[in-house]
Amino acid sequence: MRILFRRARPGPLEYHxxxxxxxxxxxxxxxxxxxxxxLMAFSFNDSRRNIVWHGFTLKYYEKLFANxxxxxxxxxxxxxxxxxxxxxxxxxxxxxxxxxxxxxxxRTLYQSVMAMPIVIPEICMGVAMMAFMARTGWPQDLVWPxxxxxxxxxxxxxxxxxxxIVIQARLESFNRELADCxxxxxxxxxRVFCDIILPHLRPAIVAGGLLTFTLSLDDFVITxxxxxxxxxxxxxxxYSMVRFSVTPEVNAASTLLIVITVALTxxxxxxxxxxxAGVPAQ
Amino acid sequence: xxxxxxxxxxWALSMLAPGMWLALFFLAPLSxxxxxxxxxxxxxxxxxxxxxxxxxxxxxxxxxLAIFLKSLWIAAATTTICLIIALPVALVISFAPQQLxxxxxxxxxxxxxxxxxxxxxxxIAVLRGSGHVNSVxxxxxxxxxxxxxxxxxxxxxxxxxxxxxxxxLYTDGAVVIGLIYVHLPFMVLPLYAALNSMDRSLIEASLDxxxxxxxxxxxxxxxxxxPGIISGVILTFIPALGSYLTPDLLGGPGxxxxxxVIERQFKAANDWPFGAALSFLLMYAxxxxxxxxxxxxxxxxxxxxxx
Numbered sequence: 001m002r003i004l005f006r007r008a009r010p011g012p013l014e015y016h017x018x019x020x021x022x023x024x025x026x027x028x029x030x031x032x033x034x035x036x037x038x039l040m041a042f043s044f045n046d047s048r049r050n051i052v053w054h055g056f057t058l059k060y061y062e063k064l065f066a067n068x069x070x071x072x073x074x075x076x077x078x079x080x081x082x083x084x085x086x087x088x089x090x091x092x093x094x095x096x097x098x099x100x101x102x103x104x105x106x107r108t109l110y111q112s113v114m115a116m117p118i119v120i121p122e123i124c125m126g127v128a129m130m131a132f133m134a135r136t137g138w139p140q141d142l143v144w145p146x147x148x149x150x151x152x153x154x155x156x157x158x159x160x161x162x163x164x165i166v167i168q169a170r171l172e173s174f175n176r177e178l179a180d181c182x183x184x185x186x187x188x189x190x191r192v193f194c195d196i197i198l199p200h201l202r203p204a205i206v207a208g209g210l211l212t213f214t215l216s217l218d219d220f221v222i223t224x225x226x227x228x229x230x231x232x233x234x235x236x237x238x239y240s241m242v243r244f245s246v247t248p249e250v251n252a253a254s255t256l257l258i259v260i261t262v263a264l265t266x267x268x269x270x271x272x273x274x275x276x277a278g279v280p281a282q
Numbered sequence: 283x284x285x286x287x288x289x290x291x292x293w294a295l296s297m298l299a300p301g302m303w304l305a306l307f308f309l310a311p312l313s314x315x316x317x318x319x320x321x322x323x324x325x326x327x328x329x330x331x332x333x334x335x336x337x338x339x340x341x342x343x344x345x346x347l348a349i350f351l352k353s354l355w356i357a358a359a360t361t362t363i364c365l366i367i368a369l370p371v372a373l374v375i376s377f378a379p380q381q382l383x384x385x386x387x388x389x390x391x392x393x394x395x396x397x398x399x400x401x402x403x404x405x406i407a408v409l410r411g412s413g414h415v416n417s418v419x420x421x422x423x424x425x426x427x428x429x430x431x432x433x434x435x436x437x438x439x440x441x442x443x444x445x446x447x448x449x450x451l452y453t454d455g456a457v458v459i460g461l462i463y464v465h466l467p468f469m470v471l472p473l474y475a476a477l478n479s480m481d482r483s484l485i486e487a488s489l490d491x492x493x494x495x496x497x498x499x500x501x502x503x504x505x506x507x508x509p510g511i512i513s514g515v516i517l518t519f520i521p522a523l524g525s526y527l528t529p530d531l532l533g534g535p536g537x538x539x540x541x542x543v544i545e546r547q548f549k550a551a552n553d554w555p556f557g558a559a560l561s562f563l564l565m566y567a568x569x570x571x572x573x574x575x576x577x578x579x580x581x582x583x584x585x586x587x588x589x
Contacts, residue, residue, distance in 0.1 A: 012489050013482060016378040024370040025386075032393045032466065035404035038414055042407070091300040098296030104286035110301065117308055121524030121568055123541040124315070124561040127548050131318060131558070132311035134327075157307040160300065189292055218397045221526055225548065235399050242403050242531065246410065254400040265395040269388075 040258065043251035060252040070253060073237035080148050080233060081216040084155035088212040089205060091156065092163030097197070099164075100171040117158040126225035129154045133226060140228055147231045154226045155216040162215060163208035166272065170204030203271045210268035214261045319558035329555060337559035346543065346560075353539040356454060356529075357522040360461040364469040364518050365511065367462070372473035373503070376480075387474065394467040402531050405460050409451040409532070416447040452534035460528040465521060469514040476510020477503070509582035516575040520568045540564050 010017035016025075043061075047054035064070060099111060117125065132138075133150045142149070174197065182192045220235040227236055234257065241250050286293040319337055321329040340346065375386045393401065408414045423445040450456050484506065488498040504511070526541035533539075540560060547557025 013377060013485060016374045016382070021370045021374050024367065025374045028367055028371050028466065029389060031463070032390075034414075035408045035463070036393065036396065036401065039400070039404040039407060087303075091303055094296040095300035098293060098300075101284065101296070102286040102293050103283045104293065104297075110297070113304055113309065114300070119520075119568065119572060121521070121541070121561075121564055123524055123526045123544055124312075124565050127544060127557060127561055128311035128315040129307075130548060131315050131554060132307075135314055153307050157303065160303070164300070189289065214395065218395075220397070220399045235397060238403070239399055242399070242406070246403075246407050250403065251407075254397070254403060258396045258400060261395055261397065262392065265392075 036258070039251055040255045043248055043255045045248060048248065060248040061256075063249055064252045064256070067249070069232075070234075070237055073232045073234045076148060076231060077217055077234035079145060080151050080155060081213045083148070083152045084159060084216045085209050085213045087152070087156040088160035088163045089209050091160040092208055092212075093167055093201070093205065095160070096164045096167035096171060097193075100168060114161045114164060117161050122221040125154075125158060126222040129157075129222060130225040141230070147228065150226045150228075151223055151231060151233065154222050155219060158219075158222065159212040159215045163212050166208035166211060167201055167204045170201055174200050203274050207268045207272040210264050210271070214264050214268070217257070218261060315558045315561060318554055319562050321555040321558075323553060323555055326552070337555045338563070340556055341560055341563055349538055349543055350540060350563075352454075352537070353523055356457055356461065356537070356539060357519050359458050360465060360522045361469075361515050361519045363458070363462050364466055365515065368466060368469035368473050368514065372470050372477050375470070375474050376477040390467050390470050398464060398527055401464060402460055402527055405456075405463060405532060406451060409456055409459070411447045411449070411451065413451070415450065419448065420445040451532060452537075454533065454537045456532040457529045457537045457539075460532040461522045461525060464525070464528060465518045468517045468521065472510045472513040472517060473507065474510075476507040476513075480506050509578055512578040513575055516571045520571045523567060524564050 015021055041053075044056050044058070045053055046057035046059070095114060099107065129150070138150050141147070179192050179196055182196050183189075187195065218235065220239060223233050223236055224239070227233060232240075234253075238250060238253055238257075241247070241253070317331050318329055320333045320335070321331045322334055322336070324330050341350070371390070375383055375390070378386060406413075410416075450459075480503070484502055485498055488502045489495070493501070523539075524541055525539065526545060529537055529539045529542055530545075533542075541564070544557050544560045544564070547553045547560065551557075
């Protein structure tokens with residue numbers, strides 16, 4: 001009996017060791033993960049019926065890579081994510097830098113307008129973009145990379161504030177005296193920015209970039225309203241497949257996207273932790 | 283911080299591009315939507331802006347009012363259940379040892395980073411008529427018969443002739459489950475932040491003075507965590523109220539929410555002015571919630587301004 005109950009009773013404040021609380025925690029984790037694990041597991045199941053395990057197969061992944069429409073949608077998604085990440089980094093970096101360095105009338109207003117895309121309901125942003133593109137007569141039938149322009153613009157508009165927040169957080173830990181020193185030693189403003197500030201910001205720029213990349217890759221609602229028939233993205237394509245039925249192909253496509261985003265996010269979190277800890281980027 | 287006048291060139295260079303982008307691709311579309319909400323449809327694609335309030339008045343019709351109320355109700359149910367689940371979860375995380383705490387937090391946030399559409403799709407496979415929940419229930423159903431057969435009393439169909447799968451998918455319940463699934467991290471994180479920064483000696487004092495754990499929880503922990511609870515409630519309620527995908531995929535024809543009506547106005551029904559008016563009503567509701575949160579934060583930050 002001593003071996004079975006070797007551990008002492010939980011102390012008064014050891015709430016994490018009380019069984020009712022542990023039960024709720026375990027149930028919450030089961031609730032969060034079981035559907036995703038089932039989804040990924042059944043993408044390897046050798047049966048169309050998505051419920052009984054028949055054996056391991058990769059045939060749905062083969063089908064996936066042979067599906068040209070889906071692969072085109074995937075290429076579109078990656079192109080959009082890449083472009084909107086580049087735009088978001090440039091805009092986010094310059095906004096964060098300006099807000100950090102300067103005091104000017106309307107600074108608070110500027111900052112709160114920049115926070116708006118983060119807080120307004122996605123659907124409102126989506127329909128506003130749709131109306132805007134239709135009213136301004138945004139060209140519809142451009143050749144390949146340019147037909148994605150509307151989506152890239154919409155994605156950058158909602159994701160650059162996220163990049164700005166991550167970079168602003170990193171700027172807080174920058175020692176302004178370093179910039180003053182460089183200036184006293186004769187460096188011009190541009191030189192100070194490139195040689196002193198930018199290296200300090202590098203982890204935050206990478207983390208913010210990965211964050212905006214995943215945001216763009218994952219976005220469905222806003223893309224749904226700005227995409228045309230020939231600019232379908234991966235999530236929009238999956239949506240049209242999901243509407244029909246639950247199939248292993250969708251499971252395989254979803255698994256692919258989960259793996260990509262989780263890997264990118266893990267990387268971003270690591271880098272951001274390093275950035276927040278103030279470890280110099282090497 | 284220096285004044286912008288000291289180096290206006292650098293200031294303009296850094297602030298202009300993001301400002302222009304926001305003005306052109308965020309504020310301009312929103313303003314256009316705002317204008318359209320006062321417009322009248324005069325043709326398939328033509329809209330005249332004549333400052334009518336008819337679109338907003340139409341939102342008060344019983345049909346749309348009912349959808350608004352339903353959305354509020356679904357969002358409220360989601361928020362309440364999230365709070366009930368998240369309180370013990372946040373308590374466990376904030377009292378866990380350092381190493382475990384980081385892992386538990388990561389486990390809570392990770393699903394948040396997988397695609398919303400994919401998480402919703404994963405739930406369809408779980409909840410549908412021939413889904414995982416029903417197959418587990420069906421197996422449990424057959425269990426008593428199987429046990430009876432083992433002792434030679436089989437074939438009586440003790441639990442009724444056949445298992446009828448539960449209709450979970452395409453109901454309001456499925457929408458609430460889906461919204462909880464998506465929004466649980468929004469609730470856990472602010473609660474965790476509040477519980478983590480709490481003065482633990484107060485809990486110890488309460489326990490020392492003879493209050494039980496339950497009493498301490500309701501009279502000490504909850505009042506102290508109230509700013510975090512308010513934050514969590516608002517952060518869960520606002521996105522839940524405006525959610526589009528979850529009711530679209532998990533709900534039935536009767537569980538439409540505001541966002542689904544907005545989508546229909548902009549696509550199938552092609553009534554942009556009305557859709558724009560509904561969008562702005564939704565946005566005003568969101569801003570109202572955020573203003574409340576700001577107020578709560580300010581009161582919590584005041585010395586002696588505890589709740």
